[in-house]
Amino acid sequence: MADLKLTEAMVEVGDCRTTLYYFSKEFQKPSIGFTDAANYNELHQKVSAGPKKFSEVSAVTSPAALKTIATAYHANKYWFTATGLDDIDNFPFNAWETILPLECTLKERFEIDPNGFTFKISPIPRVLLYPFGWTTKLSIRITKDHSLDQLSHFVQYLVNQPCIRIKQPLGTPPAPRMRLKDFFARIAAGVRTDVFEGDKSDRGSRDTPVIVTTVIAKSGISPTSQPDANLRQLLLRLVTPGGNLPTNPFSDHVFLRDPADTLQFVVSNNHGRFIWIEKLLENDEHKRLHLLCHHNNSFLSLVHALHLAELIEYAAQRRKLSKAALPDSLMGLLVEAESQLSKPRFKNASQRIFLEETGEVIKEFNALVDQSGKP
Numbered sequence: 001m002a003d004l005k006l007t008e009a010m011v012e013v014g015d016c017r018t019t020l021y022y023f024s025k026e027f028q029k030p031s032i033g034f035t036d037a038a039n040y041n042e043l044h045q046k047v048s049a050g051p052k053k054f055s056e057v058s059a060v061t062s063p064a065a066l067k068t069i070a071t072a073y074h075a076n077k078y079w080f081t082a083t084g085l086d087d088i089d090n091f092p093f094n095a096w097e098t099i100l101p102l103e104c105t106l107k108e109r110f111e112i113d114p115n116g117f118t119f120k121i122s123p124i125p126r127v128l129l130y131p132f133g134w135t136t137k138l139s140i141r142i143t144k145d146h147s148l149d150q151l152s153h154f155v156q157y158l159v160n161q162p163c164i165r166i167k168q169p170l171g172t173p174p175a176p177r178m179r180l181k182d183f184f185a186r187i188a189a190g191v192r193t194d195v196f197e198g199d200k201s202d203r204g205s206r207d208t209p210v211i212v213t214t215v216i217a218k219s220g221i222s223p224t225s226q227p228d229a230n231l232r233q234l235l236l237r238l239v240t241p242g243g244n245l246p247t248n249p250f251s252d253h254v255f256l257r258d259p260a261d262t263l264q265f266v267v268s269n270n271h272g273r274f275i276w277i278e279k280l281l282e283n284d285e286h287k288r289l290h291l292l293c294h295h296n297n298s299f300l301s302l303v304h305a306l307h308l309a310e311l312i313e314y315a316a317q318r319r320k321l322s323k324a325a326l327p328d329s330l331m332g333l334l335v336e337a338e339s340q341l342s343k344p345r346f347k348n349a350s351q352r353i354f355l356e357e358t359g360e361v362i363k364e365f366n367a368l369v370d371q372s373g374k375p
Contacts, residue, residue, distance in 0.1 A: 065190020239272030
């Protein structure tokens with residue numbers, strides 16, 4: 001697409017981990033308030049006025065990875081809709097009941113080696129914390145002129161090649177580059193130490209990361225949801241940066257809100273998403289901010305739904321293996337998780353594609369409820 005020029009894009013990648021550590025035994029003095037509603041809501045209240053040092057709200061005096069901790073939510077449409085609450089001041093008091101995450105910054109700073117790419121690459125890493133796991137997310141803003149083909153190659157480079165390194169002081173030789181999976185592993189090791197008392201029983205959802213890419217600004221002729229063969233391959237690579245491309249029809253990977261509007265679509269495969277919304281790609285700052293919000297909401301809602309599904313699957317497997325009843329605190333989260341998956345308050349195309357695949361998860365939950373009173 002020689003006539004298409006992109007000037008801004010967002011790439012969000014995430015590694016979701018699930019653990020039942022804080023539901024595995026009785027805790028007298030847990031490292032952090034993740035054991036029940038009272039402690040978790042109190043923690044949200046402590047950081048609701050603004051970020052605090054992680055050491056100030058936990059028993060960890062010298063964190064391995066986490067620098068600050070804050071609430072992950074803000075007073076906007078996404079969070080109000082997702083929780084069903086209409087006052088942001090009430091969120092901390094209902095954080096456990098509505099399964100709201102916290103957000104942490106990292107002690108280390110990271111950068112991405114441009115490796116010949118001429119556009120500007122600005123990464124921001126964060127960790128979303130839940131009582132039952134976390135997501136390490138890397139938000140990457142790409143600015144200056146680039147093509148859709150270059151954007152696709154960058155996503156492949158990000159996922160498959162050593163490209164991330166710890167940022168060093170000026171005048172210091174650059175640190176060795178690491179792969180994305182090694183970056184995620186590095187942060188995971190720190191989160192286990194800081195939050196989950198060194199426990200290593202967490203598990204990931206897939207070998208490939210969650211990845212959401214959205215074009216924010218462009219000029220020239222736009223792609224449509226019915227591209228030619230070359231463009232089909234390019235778009236599929238944006239959502240399948242590693243491994244073989246899917247062989248089923250391209251239309252199986254396209255979500256259209258309006259079948260008549262081929263310029264507003266989402267391409268998907270597994271946990272990958274590529275978002276194009278033509279009506280917001282105008283030289284208008286209000287529409288640009290709207291598109292940025294849509295991108296953020298697409299990633300957050302997808303990751304949140306993935307966490308809930310993984311929580312139910314992990315709990316169901318533990319119940320089958322141990323035969324012991326699950327603790328009441330965990331059952332309460334499972335009930336809310338099932339409700340949010342089967343009747344989501346907030347609906348988004350990226351999340352909706354995933355929710356279409358959660359039928360088996362709901363069945364597992366129903367079986368779990370049937371067994372809850374049985375030894």
